[in-house]
Amino acid sequence: METKIKIPNGTTVLVLGICSIVxxxxxxxxxxxxxxxxxxxxxxSIYRESPDKYDGFQSLNAGWIMSIIGLCIGAIYTIYYFxxxxxxxSIFSAANEVGAFDNL
Numbered sequence: 001m002e003t004k005i006k007i008p009n010g011t012t013v014l015v016l017g018i019c020s021i022v023x024x025x026x027x028x029x030x031x032x033x034x035x036x037x038x039x040x041x042x043x044x045s046i047y048r049e050s051p052d053k054y055d056g057f058q059s060l061n062a063g064w065i066m067s068i069i070g071l072c073i074g075a076i077y078t079i080y081y082f083x084x085x086x087x088x089x090s091i092f093s094a095a096n097e098v099g100a101f102d103n104l
Contacts, residue, residue, distance in 0.1 A: 004055035007047055011056075013040040014063030020070025030074030036067025 016036030023029035040063060047054050095101065 002052070004053065007043055007054040007056045007060050009039045009043045010060040010063070012063075013043060013067065014059045017063035017066025017070060020067050020074065024070050024073035025077050027074070027078065029070050030078055033067045033069075033071030033074055036063060037071060040064030040067060 013036050016032050016039065020029045020033035020036055023032060040060060043060050044064065047057055047060070051057070
């Protein structure tokens with residue numbers, strides 16, 4: 001019986017996936033999600049070439065899925081922060097035009 005080796009970057013992708021979900025409310029989660037998806041895609045292609053040779057595909061796949069989830073949540077938060085910033089800028093510039101800050 002042939003000994004299987006652990007799939008490259010399987011644990012790394014799992015840790016990146018978990019961290020991308022945990023830190024998704026800040027921009028770090030978005031970056032970690034991107035890195036996790038890229039590393040996961042590379043490792044999955046290595047696994048597809050010879051699945052009998054590697055072990056640990058379940059943790060790789062779980063980390064890859066969590067990286068995608070963290071990436072999506074991070075993107076939603078980024079869009080939210082952008083919209084809130086644009087709204088605040090619009091409110092303050094409109095208030096400045098009507099002279100709301102003249103007496104401060």
